[in-house]
Amino acid sequence: MAAANSKQHRRALIQTTIRLLRKQGYAATGLSEILKISKAPKGSLYYYFPGGKEELAATAVTAASKTVLETLEKLEHTTSSASDFISRYCTLLIGWMELSNYAEGCPISTTLLEMVPQSDLINKAGQNGFASWKSVFIRIFERDGMKAQEALEKATFLMAAIQGALLLSRVEQSSSPLKGIGNQKSFF
Amino acid sequence: MAAANSKQHRRALIQTTIRLLRKQGYAATGLSEILKISKAPKGSLYYYFPGGKEELAATAVTAASKTVLETLEKLEHTTSSASDFISRYCTLLIGWMELSNYAEGCPISTTLLEMVPQSDLINKAGQNGFASWKSVFIRIFERDGMKAQEALEKATFLMAAIQGALLLSRVEQSSSPLKGIGNQKSFF
Amino acid sequence: MAAANSKQHRRALIQTTIRLLRKQGYAATGLSEILKISKAPKGSLYYYFPGGKEELAATAVTAASKTVLETLEKLEHTTSSASDFISRYCTLLIGWMELSNYAEGCPISTTLLEMVPQSDLINKAGQNGFASWKSVFIRIFERDGMKAQEALEKATFLMAAIQGALLLSRVEQSSSPLKGIGNQKSFF
Amino acid sequence: MAAANSKQHRRALIQTTIRLLRKQGYAATGLSEILKISKAPKGSLYYYFPGGKEELAATAVTAASKTVLETLEKLEHTTSSASDFISRYCTLLIGWMELSNYAEGCPISTTLLEMVPQSDLINKAGQNGFASWKSVFIRIFERDGMKAQEALEKATFLMAAIQGALLLSRVEQSSSPLKGIGNQKSFF
DNA sequence: ACATGCGGGACGTCCCGTTTAT
DNA sequence: ATAAACGGGACGTCCCGCATGT
Numbered sequence A, B, C, D: 001m002a003a004a005n006s007k008q009h010r011r012a013l014i015q016t017t018i019r020l021l022r023k024q025g026y027a028a029t030g031l032s033e034i035l036k037i038s039k040a041p042k043g044s045l046y047y048y049f050p051g052g053k054e055e056l057a058a059t060a061v062t063a064a065s066k067t068v069l070e071t072l073e074k075l076e077h078t079t080s081s082a083s084d085f086i087s088r089y090c091t092l093l094i095g096w097m098e099l100s101n102y103a104e105g106c107p108i109s110t111t112l113l114e115m116v117p118q119s120d121l122i123n124k125a126g127q128n129g130f131a132s133w134k135s136v137f138i139r140i141f142e143r144d145g146m147k148a149q150e151a152l153e154k155a156t157f158l159m160a161a162i163q164g165a166l167l168l169s170r171v172e173q174s175s176s177p178l179k180g181i182g183n184q185k186s187f188f
Numbered sequence E: 001a002c003a004t005g006c007g008g009g010a011c012g013t014c015c016c017g018t019t020t021a022t
Numbered sequence F: 001a002t003a004a005a006c007g008g009g010a011c012g013t014c015c016c017g018c019a020t021g022t
Helices: A008-024 A031-038 A042-048 A052-078 A082-099 A109-115 A120-143 A148-172 A176-183 B008-024 B031-038 B042-048 B052-078 B082-099 B109-115 B120-143 B148-172 B176-183 C008-024 C031-038 C042-048 C052-078 C082-099 C109-115 C120-143 C148-172 C176-183 D008-024 D031-038 D042-048 D052-078 D082-099 D109-115 D120-143 D148-172 D176-183
Strands: none
Touching (some): A008 A052, A008 A109, A031 A042, A031 A052, A042 A052, A052 A082, A052 A109, A052 A120, A109 A120, A109 A148, A109 B109, A109 B148, A148 A176, A148 B120, A148 B148, A176 B148, B008 B031, B008 B042, B008 B052, B008 B109, B031 B042, B082 B120, B082 B148, B109 B120, B109 B148, B120 B148, B148 B176, C008 C031, C008 C042, C008 C109, C031 C042, C052 C082, C052 C109, C052 C120, C082 C148, C109 C120, C109 C148, C109 D109, C148 C176, C148 D109, C148 D120, C148 D148, C148 D176, D008 D031, D008 D052, D008 D109, D031 D042, D031 D052, D052 D082, D082 D120, D082 D148, D109 D120, D109 D148, D120 D148
């Protein structure tokens, strides 16, 4: 029954791509590797993503961003202060990093660093993703009574610190950079 | 006389690799591309770097790290407070980012994100590089009278913030994340 | 109402195929290219031509041959001598070649050279086409009072000369081979 | 011993390509097919022909042209009149066509028809080949006492007739078009 | 009758990173 | 210290089934 798993291949393709991009980045991830793991036929890939690897990757970046966004929003609704939000988010990240042996950090940053100068499509996807996360951060700070301008600055700063900590954490194989953010009183 | 430009080829190879890794990362950088730009003969590459691409890249990472370290040390000696150091460093980074149209951020982070799970050699080179930079940051904070433990934490945090800001800056094509760090009073 | 442009897609498919085969030959002409240009849906192709690409090409060869035949017959009826016929035909061909910048010669010879050893269908279509043209040539010579046997030989020779001249004309990007035939007194 | 068959692979590649181009044309001939038959490693192809398929094909066209040229020159030196030359050449061609079951005509015309509008390299190779053959034809006619201008015209005409006859011969699976040229008194 | 969505795998070409032999 | 030669795999995309509409 072909219709049954109609868009199943498409989904599998995207999910597999998200995983591989997170681990290896764009260039190191072969289409054939994606195909093998996702068990999707090559023809489907070309059918769903006529733009080939680039389009698939951009779609994966968008999808991964959305997943992160959902986590952030859930956290937004289950915490009451920015301080609480930050420390709980860091705890979450630390858990993931340790679980994956510091192999899986931000799902999109590797790909973005590689591809921003080379693919508008992926660049756009990344910008949108980052912007959507930042919106949550901004709301968090505003909820604490901060003014718009200051909240924006703090949010940007927080995003940078987290991204950087994930990067360092990966390279140093240690969660201490992330711990540093959780403890930091710097944001208030 | 081949001996004249004896190690010239080696140098050219490394410098070219640094440039390309910074822009495109590891996987996207072809050996043939390096060869063409550096004008080194193909045989030389394997003569100087028997470990092939991986060894060349690790060497490039180390060399690039050293260049950054020298910049940091120079800054260390021409500033008197951590606050001054940070703001001047950010100004420097902003200048470079704007000059390169946000294309050239940290010279090694892209490569590290790609290769840490796959190459011990490169991973080590990156860890050493990061550690050497961090040492400077620690000294900066200690010079301000901070205690060792606190200086370490601040230094780690600062590194994360800068790395993250460079990343965001590249993706968003804007220097505002870097500006945020310069203005931030968060480190004190 | 689908029936309105019922066979329109079929026609478009054939006409597009004729054009592409003339320019690029069989193998270089992709089904997807034909589909895109003709704006016919993929399903239609296999509905009208269950034999796929081969059948479509054979149909196109037949159709193109018929168009040429009609030109020849018109010329047959508007000229009175073989000599006149030949020179007017060459003038016609020269005009087309120059107009298309020597890109469009015989509409079927490229395809035939490629496919004769590989497709009976296309081979047959080509043989029929050539035979139909030759009939006109024969009649032309007989009209001049030539005997059947001699007319056949002259017709074959004339066909060869024209085909060869079109080929040379294409390669040399010059109409001089065709001019040579027009001036030739060789056929009498 | 790799050095022994140093350029052997190169030679094999070219010879195989000549054969396949003659039979199937350019587009239908796959690089992998060439590789398999010639038993040359894939890397060698790229090494000897950095321009890929196009360069290989152009080289093959040139080589094939030269072989034909040598045949023509040998014939030039073993015949005394143009008439003799033509009839002996046609006899030769007829023999080859019948031997190969009308599968192998002019070694380069199929490729040229396909590629002239698409590859300058191949176009040039073909033009040079054709020109070199024509030179022989011209000398043949001049040797008979013909004036330069007339010899040129006759030579062009003869080339066209032969090329066309080979084409027809292939399509009609019969050597009669070639026989027609041999018998023809048209050239004098 | 006609059209389409979706799927399937085979190659095609390019080029990469690497040894072997000077 | 370098040239010559190698083999593997990347990505693209091609031509073609079967389902399913309408």
